[in-house]
Amino acid sequence: QMAAAGAGQYADCIGVHYNEGIISPTQNSGDPRDNYPTRYFGSMLSRALSPFGGKQACFTELGYLTPEGYGTLPGGFSWAQNTTIAQQAQWMAEAAVAAASSGRVRLMIVFNVNFTTWGSDPQAGYAIIRADGTCPACTALAGVLQ
Numbered sequence: 625q626m627a628a629a630g631a632g633q634y635a636d637c638i639g640v641h642y643n644e645g646i647i648s649p650t651q652n653s654g655d656p657r658d659n660y661p662t663r664y665f666g667s668m669l670s671r672a673l674s675p676f677g678g679k680q681a682c683f684t685e686l687g688y689l690t691p692e693g694y695g696t697l698p699g700g701f702s703w704a705q706n707t708t709i710a711q712q713a714q715w716m717a718e719a720a721v722a723a724a725s726s727g728r729v730r731l732m733i734v735f736n737v738n739f740t741t742w743g744s745d746p747q748a749g750y751a752i753i754r755a756d757g758t759c760p761a762c763t764a765l766a767g768v769l770q
Contacts, residue, residue, distance in 0.1 A: 627675035637682035637730045640672045642719070643750065645688055646704055649719040657703055665722060673728060680730040686719055687735035687750040688712040694742050694749055701746055713760035716752065717768045724769075734761075 632638070642665060647655050649665030661667040673681055689704035690712045691697045697705050716734065723729035739747035740755075752761035 632676040632679050635676070635679060637680045638673055638676050639684045640669065640681045641685040641735075642668055642683060643685055643687045643689070643735055644703070645715060645719075646707055648715055649722050665719060669726070669728060680728055681723075682731040682733075683723065683729065684731075684733055685735035686716075686723075686732055687752075688715050689746065689749045691746070691749050693755040694746065697746055697749065698744050700744075701749070704749070709754060709760055712752070713764040716761045717764035720765055721768050734765075 626632075642662075644662060645665065646657075647664075652664050652666050653659065655663040657663060661671045669681060673679060688707060688711070689697070689701060690707040690709050691705060692707075692709045720732060723732045734752060736747060736750050736752070738753040739751050741747040742749070748755065753759045
């Protein structure tokens, strides 16, 4: 609806969130939930941008949820129960590489750096600085963004 209303002519980039991944952003199949396009980095990006004729994306939220170090995820987030911190770090780095090499992404904001809330909305599970103070995703991102 935004594209049909002409929003693209006023946008520097198209805001996109990607925070439901439980597989590598390099994969385009294999999500155990289903094959809905937003489950996959590439098809989600294409889906978001296709109505805007050549505009780039600005990821205003890109993150991977892991309960490791916190416990069981609440029901609405149980889809990420088996994601590890190591996977979060690897996938964040892979997403940065995919975004940078795609030519379709102008900006990527990590969601999130250091939230500590753990409850019905487990924001701490997305944090790249983990409960123990380590940041495996920082190391992984540094390795690919040099």
